[in-house]
Every structure is written in structure tokens, then in C-alpha cells.
Amino acid sequence: MKNFKSNLFKIALSLCLITPGLLNAQENSTKSVPLDPTVRFGKLENGLTYYIKHNEKTEDRAEFYLVNNVGAILETDAQNGLAHFCEHMCFNGTKNFPDKGILNYMETVGMEFGRNINAGTGIERTVYMLMQTPVTREGIIDTALLALKDMSHNVLFTEEEIDNERGVIHEEWRTRRNADFRLSSAIDPIMFQGSKYAKRDIIGTLDVIDNAPYDTLRQFYKDWYRTDLQALVVVGDIDVDQIESKIKEFYTEIPAHENPKDRPTYNVPDNKEPIVAIATDKEAQNTVVFIYFKHDYVKPENKDMQYYKDNFTARLYNSMLNERLNELVQKENPPFIFAFNYYGGFAGNKDAYALGAYTNNDVEFGLKSLLIEKERVKLHGFTNGELERAKTDLLRGLEKRFKEKDQQQNRNLAMQYAGHFLDNNPTPGMEYEFELAKKVLPGVTLQAVNELSEKWITDDNMVITITGPENEDIVIPTEEKVLEVLNTVNTASIEPYVDKVSNKPLVAEMPKKGEISEININQNLGITEIKLSNNVKVVIKPTDFKDDEILINAFSNGGTSLYSVEDLPSAEFASTVVNRSGIDEFSLIELQKMLTGKVVNISPYISELYEGFNGSCSPNDLETAFQLIYLYFTNPRFDEAATNAYMSRLVAFLQNKSLNPDAVFRDSVQFILADRNPRAMPDNVEKFKKVNFDKAKEIYLDRFSDASDFTFVITGNIDVEKSKPLFETYLGSLPSTKRIENWKDTKVRYPEGKVNKIIEKDLEVKKNTIFINYNGEMEYNLENRILLQAIKHVLDIRYTEKVREEEGGTYGVGIRDNASEYPIEEFALNINFDCDPANADKLKAIIYAEIENMIANGPSEVDLNKAKENFIKSRENALKENRFWLNSIAFNLKHDENILDQNKYNELVNSLTIEKVKEAASKYLTQGNVVEIILTPSN
Numbered sequence: 015m016k017n018f019k020s021n022l023f024k025i026a027l028s029l030c031l032i033t034p035g036l037l038n039a040q041e042n043s044t045k046s047v048p049l050d051p052t053v054r055f056g057k058l059e060n061g062l063t064y065y066i067k068h069n070e071k072t073e074d075r076a077e078f079y080l081v082n083n084v085g086a087i088l089e090t091d092a093q094n095g096l097a098h099f100c101e102h103m104c105f106n107g108t109k110n111f112p113d114k115g116i117l118n119y120m121e122t123v124g125m126e127f128g129r130n131i132n133a134g135t136g137i138e139r140t141v142y143m144l145m146q147t148p149v150t151r152e153g154i155i156d157t158a159l160l161a162l163k164d165m166s167h168n169v170l171f172t173e174e175e176i177d178n179e180r181g182v183i184h185e186e187w188r189t190r191r192n193a194d195f196r197l198s199s200a201i202d203p204i205m206f207q208g209s210k211y212a213k214r215d216i217i218g219t220l221d222v223i224d225n226a227p228y229d230t231l232r233q234f235y236k237d238w239y240r241t242d243l244q245a246l247v248v249v250g251d252i253d254v255d256q257i258e259s260k261i262k263e264f265y266t267e268i269p270a271h272e273n274p275k276d277r278p279t280y281n282v283p284d285n286k287e288p289i290v291a292i293a294t295d296k297e298a299q300n301t302v303v304f305i306y307f308k309h310d311y312v313k314p315e316n317k318d319m320q321y322y323k324d325n326f327t328a329r330l331y332n333s334m335l336n337e338r339l340n341e342l343v344q345k346e347n348p349p350f351i352f353a354f355n356y357y358g359g360f361a362g363n364k365d366a367y368a369l370g371a372y373t374n375n376d377v378e379f380g381l382k383s384l385l386i387e388k389e390r391v392k393l394h395g396f397t398n399g400e401l402e403r404a405k406t407d408l409l410r411g412l413e414k415r416f417k418e419k420d421q422q423q424n425r426n427l428a429m430q431y432a433g434h435f436l437d438n439n440p441t442p443g444m445e446y447e448f449e450l451a452k453k454v455l456p457g458v459t460l461q462a463v464n465e466l467s468e469k470w471i472t473d474d475n476m477v478i479t480i481t482g483p484e485n486e487d488i489v490i491p492t493e494e495k496v497l498e499v500l501n502t503v504n505t506a507s508i509e510p511y512v513d514k515v516s517n518k519p520l521v522a523e524m525p526k527k528g529e530i531s532e533i534n535i536n537q538n539l540g541i542t543e544i545k546l547s548n549n550v551k552v553v554i555k556p557t558d559f560k561d562d563e564i565l566i567n568a569f570s571n572g573g574t575s576l577y578s579v580e581d582l583p584s585a586e587f588a589s590t591v592v593n594r595s596g597i598d599e600f601s602l603i604e605l606q607k608m609l610t611g612k613v614v615n616i617s618p619y620i621s622e623l624y625e626g627f628n629g630s631c632s633p634n635d636l637e638t639a640f641q642l643i644y645l646y647f648t649n650p651r652f653d654e655a656a657t658n659a660y661m662s663r664l665v666a667f668l669q670n671k672s673l674n675p676d677a678v679f680r681d682s683v684q685f686i687l688a689d690r691n692p693r694a695m696p697d698n699v700e701k702f703k704k705v706n707f708d709k710a711k712e713i714y715l716d717r718f719s720d721a722s723d724f725t726f727v728i729t730g731n732i733d734v735e736k737s738k739p740l741f742e743t744y745l746g747s748l749p750s751t752k753r754i755e756n757w758k759d760t761k762v763r764y765p766e767g768k769v770n771k772i773i774e775k776d777l778e779v780k781k782n783t784i785f786i787n788y789n790g791e792m793e794y795n796l797e798n799r800i801l802l803q804a805i806k807h808v809l810d811i812r813y814t815e816k817v818r819e820e821e822g823g824t825y826g827v828g829i830r831d832n833a834s835e836y837p838i839e840e841f842a843l844n845i846n847f848d849c850d851p852a853n854a855d856k857l858k859a860i861i862y863a864e865i866e867n868m869i870a871n872g873p874s875e876v877d878l879n880k881a882k883e884n885f886i887k888s889r890e891n892a893l894k895e896n897r898f899w900l901n902s903i904a905f906n907l908k909h910d911e912n913i914l915d916q917n918k919y920n921e922l923v924n925s926l927t928i929e930k931v932k933e934a935a936s937k938y939l940t941q942g943n944v945v946e947i948i949l950t951p952s953n
Contacts, residue, residue, distance in 0.1 A: 054066040071422055077145055082141070096222065103231070123883055124148060124888070135216055146887070188850065191779045192297070193295040210280045248261075282308065282361050282364040298484070303478070304369070309470070317437075334400045334401065395463075403611075414562045525743060531545050550745050563731060566629045566900075591711065595656050596653060629643075644744040720752070727907070768943075782851045784857075784858060790938060805868060806829055835909055873928060889920075
């Protein structure tokens with residue numbers, strides 16, 4: 015199950031997307047923000063709130079969420095960890111679904127535990143999610159609603175199931191207790207001192223997990239799982255009236271709590287002097303600095319139109335400073351790997367303005383640089399040019415969302431309504447937001463944005479945290495040094511920011527057009543294939559899945575396989591050199607400013623077997639996308655200073671990788687699975703020190719010197735006829751030498767036979783990480799790949815039942831399948847899990863026993879039917895995604911195999927039998943190639 019920890023770094027990445035929008039200048043500032051009128055909103059007499067929204071993305075699917083305004087902060091000390099424990103128990107026996115009844119039923123309609131059936135506990139809330147639920151039958155809808163009703167009110171909490179789940183949660187504790195968790199546990203008591211947040215971490219203590227009395231757990235559920243703190247959210251391809259009627263029928267009978275406990279908001283005290291929290295861990299890989307300025311939060315009932323307006327201005331401020339920080343890391347001697355700022359939640363009754371950075375080993379330099387940029391804005395503000403670009407980008411982003419308002423993912427809408435229920439976050443809908451934006455944005459002044467610095471950056475309520483590796487090569491500043499740096503910056507003379515912008519056109523001189531020499535149309539699939547006079551091929555699949563999206567993939571055979579081991583680091587890094595350098599005469603910073611207001615992203619790549627481009631754009635920016643492709647071919651830029659700046663950030667990120675045992679283990683697995691071939695060396699500092707700038711430049715120019723064997727695949731909202739002149743102008747004019755070329759077999763292979771490797775590390779938390787790989791020959795075709803997926807899917811079900819639930823031996827067993835045709839036809843099945851070292855042999859035996867049972871007996875009919883339902887359901891979902899068509903068309907062209915025949919796919923899935931899967935398991939899993947790698951404590 016997911017844990018929703020109060021991780022402000024993650025929140026920073028999402029705030030740009032969910033912070034509310036804009037205010038009409040004529041609106042009353044104290045007026046409440048209307049709820050999206052397309053949402054059916056209501057509240058039952060017992061206090062249960064509901065949101066229902068018809069949305070046809072994806073067809074015949076819906077999200078069913080039970081949102082609880084309940085989290086770990088409500089626990090007593092004796093209940094520390096039991097909010098999360100309750101979440102687990104909701105899947106372990108309810109009135110209408112004894113034992114694993116909810117999971118078992120949902121799997122029969124094609125849903126997967128974890129992927130489609132999940133939940134998350136946070137400090138403040140708990141959400142249960144039935145995702146991408148099929149709604150093709152009324153019985154499934156009824157069952158989904160009944161399951162959530164049971165979770166809300168009728169969990170059994172049998173002593174047997176509680177005791178069984180203790181082991182699962184104990185192992186989740188073991189898995190999650192990594193360096194980041196330990197660092198958070200070290201700084202939270204200082205960061206949140208004087209508040210309850212200093213004592214809660216969601217997962218809780220082992221003593222409570224292992225020994226809490228049954229009634230203590232039941233009491234938490236009884237106290238807090240109640241209708242006045244719950245909302246039901248249903249979004250998808252449903253009949254709104256029908257769902258509302260069913261909610262009233264199913265949920266009205268739940269009684270309201272008598273004399274319910276008050277649901278408090280907990281306070282975080284103010285502080286006059288800066289609070290400094292510093293922690294290190296010997297397994298930490300990265301050094302992270304945060305600077306917070308705490309402010310009183312806006313109560314939910316006060317999130318009116320003025321709040322809406324204030325958040326809009328905040329977005330512009332955050333966007334502009336993030337752009338400056340992004341510029342800083344692209345210059346020589348960058349002070350950090352990356353940095354960001356945002357305004358968002360802190361804890362309890364406090365929000366915060368925050369700046370954060372992942373620094374290099376010179377932590378003091380990174381801290382000082384972050385403080386300087388904060389102070390530079392406070393002293394001098396932003397420029398008009400920055401503000402106008404930020405406005406343009408914001409409006410363009412809102413326009414994109416508006417254009418795709420009827421094509422949003424159900425889960426995104428469901429989480430918006432959850433936020434409305436929990437925090438009264440304004441949720442007026444895309445149309446309302448965009449229309450107001452067009453009216454309001456022109457009137458936002460530079461002064462209004464700059465004044466936020468005075469409001470946000472204060473002398474009191476400041477918190478600084480520094481976390482990093484316990485390493486003698488890294489000097490972590492003391493609290494005294496941190497305060498000294500702070501004082502130095504606050505009294506320093508700081509120059510204003512200089513905004514350098516190029517006014518030149520992206521393409522100064524139009525290229526000489528090529529011609530279309532051949533057109534073929536596949537009417538059944540709606541795919542057009544165009545061949546240009548320089549032999550470039552363009553394959554287009556127009557769709558109506560998203561109004562403002564076009565996806566692009568281009569490929570040509572060759573890749574890094576054509577280069578020696580000595581040149582391999584330079585070959586692998588060659589496209590990165592170009593991506594970090596800009597294009598033609600424009601630096602990357604200049605290019606990013608030139609693309610203001612455009613939705614376009616094009617990046618060249620060089621992989622092992624191919625070189626090409628990946629990208630996306632809006633229909634309005636398709637010409638810009640082709641211009642970028644044209645310039646990446648004809649005028650790529652090679653900026654050694656920018657490359658060195660990026661390389662220094664990369665080295666800073668990797669130089670402490672060896673301290674992280676999980677990272678060491680992953681790298682070891684990668685290298686051993688390649689039979690220790692030097693071409694499979696994982697990314698590390700030593701590898702990147704071998705990158706030669708001139709060699710990387712030479713390799714890139716070679717890979718992109720001839721476009722005649724390139725194929726461009728394009729999917730999305732594209733008009734083929736209108737786009738033909740663009741194909742002729744920018745793709746038809748690309749250089750063509752018509753060389754004949756293919757990738758080379760570099761002889762990287764899985765090791766033969768049985769391989770056993772034990773990796774010993776000094777681990778802070780005693781655990782084994784066990785990785786098992788089966789590999790061998792497999793004829794590469796769709797039927798065999800489906801059989802392999804069926805083996806994987808059934809084993810996934812069996813391992814969840816046996817290893818997680820029955821034994822309580824691990825938080826979860828991961829299993830992945832892989833099949834490849836190039837350079838040779840082969841398959842792999844990878845299995846991995848964490849566990850107590852004392853249980854490792856027993857659990858391994860179960861893993862192998864289930865494999866042997868699959869070989870001897872095949873799957874059960876029940877489990878096989880679950881797999882078949884899941885395959886059909888997942889495929890139906892994928893068929894409505896541009897990304898699926900892009901990848902599938904490219905696959906067809908690379909492998910000369912049609913995987914887009916839906917009838918054939920369904921026939922192959924429906925033809926799966928116990929005997930067929932058994933024969934496949936016997937054929938693939940008995941070839942004798944088994945790799946077992948174990949990470950174990952050195953002591």
C-alpha cells in the first residue's frame with residue numbers, strides 16, 4: 015500500500031499542476047469559488063459527501079475512491095502506526111467480503127492488486143482506490159460501491175487476520191526504512207518541534223505493529239472511520255443519476271456517529287530564531303538542503319476568490335525563480351545538481367515558502383547560492399521580460415488543459431475532488447479557470463509579484479534542514495556555520511539578475527524542400543505511410559484521444575552498438591551533449607526562452623541499437639517541432655562549458671552512489687545479468703570520466719549525418735494533408751547519403767547455467783534483498799509473449815497469496831517479464847523481494863516451489879481467468895492512448911510483426927488454457943539458466 019508521507023520535495027513538483035487558478039477582476043474577492051458544474055456533489059443525512067463525474071477517458075472504466083479525513087496525526091502514542099494498519103485491514107475481511115474477498119473479486123474482472131486496487135495513508139488522510147474499474151456490468155458497479163461501503167463501516171478486524179497482517183507491515187517497515195526515511199526521522203523532531211508532527215511517521219513503531227492489542231486497533235477505526243469524515247468519489251464512463259441513486263441506496267443506512275470526537279487541526283508553534291536541523295546517514299547518497307519560511311495556513315472555509323487570486327500570483331513567482339535556478343545549474347561550476355522553490359503545505363496550521371536543492375559535495379556553497387538567489391529576488395525583484403514569459407507559459411498551459419478538458423484521466427479528476435473534500439481546494443473546472451485567465455493575466459503587475467518576497471521571506475519562522483551522507487569527503491556545515499552563512503548573505507551586496515534574450519528566429523533561412531515520392535494508406539488502421547525524396551519515411555496515425563497532443567518517435571538502426579568498449583561512454587553521452595548545449599547559435603538557456611508559450615519538446619537519443627528522436631508538441635507547434643529536428647540534424651550545437659556543467663552535476667549525483675547499498679545491489683544485478691560484459695557497466699563516476707567531448711561530438715555527427723534510413727512515427731491530433739508541406743520542408747530537406755547500415759551484435763548475453771552471488775554490505779536495517787532471474791531462448795512472437803505474461807501474472811497472484819499474506823514474509827514480491835528479438839531471441843523472468851534474513855531460505859523455497867508447480871501443473875483456472883481478464887482490460891485501456899499507438903507502430907516497423915490486430919490479440923488471450931501455460935512454463939523455465947543474487951548484512 016502507498017504511504018503519503020509529508021514530503022515537501024514531492025509536493026513541490028505537483029503544486030505547479032494543482033495550485034488553483036485565476037480571478038476575474040470584477041469578481042468579489044470574498045465570494046466562494048464555484049465547484050465545477052459538471053460534477054454531481056451532495057451530502058447524505060449521515061454526513062457522507064459524494065462527488066460523481068461522467069468522464070469518458072477511459073471508455074467503460076471508472077475510478078471509485080473512498081476518501082477519509084483521517085491519518086496518522088490522529089493516533090495516540092499507543093496507536094502509533096495504527097492508521098496505516100487500519101488501511102491494510104480494510105483489504106483483509108469485511109462484512110460482505112470475508113478474508114481476501116475484495117481482492118479476489120476485483121481480480122476476476124481484470125484488476126490487479128497494487129496497480130488497480132490500492133490505498134494510501136498519510137499524516138492527515140487515507141484514500142482507498144479502485145482504479146480503472148470496468149463498468150460494463152451493473153454487478154461490477156454494485157460490488158465496487160459495496161466494497162468501499164464495507165471499508166468505510168464494516169471491517170471485521172478478526173484476530174487471525176490482524177496477526178497475519180502484522181508480519182506484512184513489519185516487512186513494509188523493513189523495506190521502507192531506507193536512508194531517506196531515517197534522515198526524515200532524525201530531522202522531523204527538530205523541524206516540527208513542539209508539535210505532534212515531531213512524533214508521527216505513518217509506519218509507526220515495531221512495538222505497536224507487533225504488539226498492539228486488537229481492541230486498540232479497532233478503537234482507532236471506530237473513532238475515526240465515520241461518515242462526517244468520509245467522501246465517496248466516482249469518476250468515469252458512468253451514468254451519474256444511476257450512481258447517485260446507488261450511493262443513496264447503499265450508504266444512507268450507515269448511521270452517523272453519536273457524539274463524535276472532534277477532528278482537530280494540530281498546531282506547529284512559531285519560532286523567533288532560525289531552527290536548524292542537520293542529519294547524516296552512512297547509506298545516504300544525496301545531500302539535500304531545504305529553507306522554509308512558515309506562515310499561518312489558510313483555513314478551508316477561507317479559500318475564497320481572494321485565495322484563488324493569491325495562488326495565481328504565487329505561481330508566477332515560483333515559475334520565474336525556478337527558471338533562474340535552472341539557469342544557474344547550466345553554468346560553469348554549478349552550485350547544486352538542481353534546485354526549486356514553491357509555496358505549499360508545511361504541517362498542521364502552517365504553510366511554508368520553501369527553497370530546496372540537491373547540492374554537490376560543497377554543501378556550504380550550495381546553501382549559500384540558494385540563499386543568494388532568494389535574496390536577489392527580495393532585493394531587486396523580477397524583470398518585466400521574466401513576468402511576460404511566465405504569463406505566456408501559464409496561459410498556454412491552462413489553454414492546453416482547457417482543450418483537453420474532456421480527455422482528462424479519471425484518476426486526475428478523482429484526486430482533484432478528493433482535495434476539494436479534504437482541504438476545500440478550489441475546483442471550478444478547466445473552462446472557468448481558462449476564461450478567467452484570459453481576462454486577468456494581462457492585469458497582473460510586476461509590483462504585485464515582487465511584493466510576495468516581503469510577505470514570504472521573513473526574519474522569524476525560518477527552518478533550515480540539511481541531510482546528507484556520513485562521509486569524510488563531504489563537509490556538512492554545523493548549525494553555527496549555517497547561521498553564519500545566513501547572516502553573511504543577508505548583509506551582502508548582491509547584483510540584480512540580467513535577463514538575456516535572443517530575438518533571432520529559430521530557423522534563419524528556410525531549407526530547400528524535398529518532395530513526397532510515395533504514399534500508402536492502411537484504411538483498416540487509419541495509418542498513412544509517406545516516403546520523401548531523400549528516402550525519409552513518415553508514418554502517421556491521426557487520433558482524437560487528446561486535442562492538444564502530438565507524439566513523435568524517430569529511429570534509425572545503428573546506435574552505440576557500432577562503437578568500441580573504449581568509445582562506449584562517449585557514444586552513450588553524445589546525445590546528452592547536444593541536448594544540454596542548445597541548438598545552432600542558441601544556448602540551452604536562450605533556446606528555452608525562445609520557446610516560451612510553445613508546447614514542444616524534441617530530444618535526440620542514441621540507444622544501443624538505434625538513434626533517433628523522442629518528442630511531443632501541440633498541433634499549433636508542430637512546425638516548431640520539425641524545425642528543432644531539422645536543426646538537430648543540420649546545425650547541432652556542441653557547448654563544452656555547458657557539457658562540463660552538466661557533467662559536474664551528474665558526477666555530484668553519482669559520487670556517493672556506493673554508499674547506498676540498494677544502488678550497489680541494483681548495479682551488481684545489472685552487471686551480473688550481462689555476464690560481466692564491460693559494455694554493461696552501470697553508470698558511475700569512473701564511467702563518465704571516460705567521456706571524451708570531441709569523440710562524443712564525432713559520434714553524434716556520424717549518427718545524424720544521414721537521414722535516409724530514418725523513420726518518423728507520429729500519433730495524435732495531426733492533420734495529414736495540412737502537415738505534408740512541413741514534412742517536405744523540414745524532413746525532406748535533411749541530408750541523405752543513402753548509406754546502408756544496421757546495428758551490431760555486441761555479444762552481451764545472460765550468463766549460462768546457475769549463478770549464485772551473495773553481496774555483503776554493512777546495513778543499517780538488517781534485511782535480505784533477493785533477486786532471482788530465469789532466462790533462456792524463446793521464439794519471439796505475440797503468442798509466446800502472451801504466454802510469458804500469463805506465467806508472470808499468475809505467479810504474481812500466487813506470491814502475493816503465499817509469501818505476503820500467508821507467511822507475512824515480505825511487503826511484496828516484484829515480478830517482471832521481458833522478451834527480446836534483437837540481437838537474439840530470448841526471454842527473462844525477474845523476481846525480487848526484501849525480507850528478514852532469518853526467513854530468507856524459507857521464502858526462497860516458496861518462490862522456487864511455485865515455479866515448479868507452474869511447470870508441473872500450470873495455473874489454476876481461477877488465476878488464469880484473472881490473467882486473461884486483466885490482459886483484455888489493459889489492452890482496451892491502451893487502445894485509447896497515443897503512446898500505445900506510437901510504440902506499437904514503431905514496434906511493427908522494427909520487428910516486421912503486426913501487433914495492432916485487436917481481433918488476433920483477443921483470440922490469443924482467450925485461447926490461453928491451463929495446458930498451454932503449463933507447456934510454456936515447462937519449455938521456458940527448465941532451460942537451466944537461473945541467476946540468484948542476494949544482498950545480505952555483512953555481520
